[in-house]
Amino acid sequence: MTGASDTQRAHDIVLWGATGFTGALVAEYLVKRGLDGVRLALAGRNLAKLEKVRAELSQYDPKAAELPLLVGDSHDRASLDAIARQAKVVCTTVGPYAKYGSELVAACAEHGTHYCDLTGETQFIHRMIRAHEAQARETGARLVNCCGFDSIPSDLGTYMLYKAFADRGGQVHRVRMFCGETKGAASGGTIASMLNLVDEVKRDRSVLKVLGHPYSLYPEGERAGVDGSDQRGIGRDDDLGMWTAPFIMAAINAKVVRRSNALLDFAYGRDFRYDECASTGKGLSGLTRAAVTAGGMAAFLPAIAFGPTRRLLEKRLPSPGEGPDRATRESGFFVVRLIADGVDSGGNPLQLRGRVEGINDPGYGETAKMLGESALCLAFDELDSPGGLRTPASAMGEPLIERLRAAGMTFRVDER
């Protein structure tokens, strides 16, 4: 049944998109982490570019000069079948995924190959669930989306808190996630994914329904839960003692957390509630930051949808292949706070707090780590999850949290 555990496969991990901005960072992360016992191959559409990436990697480990190179194209299914058949795990950074990702998911589902990606594109995941869930369940392929800053801190942070309640004999009922202090920048590929989303909405208005429905990534046929839409304006959270604003990634993260709950047989409860926002601090400065963030978010989407402002933005924003430099990445960081409410073993109210922190910029340094560790987890850890379109928490849960802690990230629960 599951081909992915087949030891005959030539590569433990094939990194698809190793020539891109994020792909090269994931390659660097995996090589610096150590190639002993890891049969890694680099893949992309351009052999000369792959050779250049491999030559650069050999400065970190001479063994990298021997890494196998595989060539294919996102739109050439036969080349993707050949890659999927040779790999235990395909780890992909080729995006926008809605544009370049579908055939690879199809190939991995068919060949029982585990898969992880960095998509934050709800409409893409929605389509992949509809198209490949049944086959991936049959072949045992764990196809795991959102293994970067969206949505690992939200998804594994919530899973960590659910476990903390369960370990105390209690039950979680609600989690609030607050994205706090962050330092980083966006890459061209991420901008391209956002622009592509706007284009898809213009072509097909039904995409808006998928984006706007809080439970659009629920398993087919499952009745929706109790959450409403994401925060739109300024707010204040009294438990946290801070002002809050809309968080752009809540749109994908909250749906992923809800899907995790469903795929974990509603371990968080059928009436589990989840929401997330940006926390902007205390006092007048916190309120001002909340107002600026809320205003910026309200203006950004119309600006990239409207032709003239979009063309202006495109000239100023990074192009595909570009992104924040090493100094920006290494001086970056992020802090995510979570507040979970539920009951203890005696049915009394219990509140636990969680903290997830990264020690590089969220979008690239820590994302390369999160995706790299996800690929290693899928390739080497004993996981009891079935195949299918999975979320990080429902596919990898505790083993991935342990890996990320070992790699320097914080996942911590505090009792109040």
Ligand SMILES: NC(=O)c1ccc[n+]([C@@H]2O[C@H](COP(=O)([O-])OP(=O)(O)OC[C@H]3O[C@@H](n4cnc5c(N)ncnc54)[C@H](OP(=O)(O)O)[C@@H]3O)[C@@H](O)[C@H]2O)c1
């Ligand atoms: N979730 C997160 O936290 C997070 C963080 C960072 C990035 N991302 C996502 O990751 C994706 C990549 O971002 P990026 O900045 O690294 O983009 P990028 O630098 O533009 O890289 C894109 C990669 O796709 C490859 N590619 C394009 N068309 C292809 C085709 N037809 N066949 C095969 N390969 C093809 C490119 O190959 P060439 O080098 O040959 O052009 C390149 O390797 C984006 O979707 C972005 O949104 C997500």
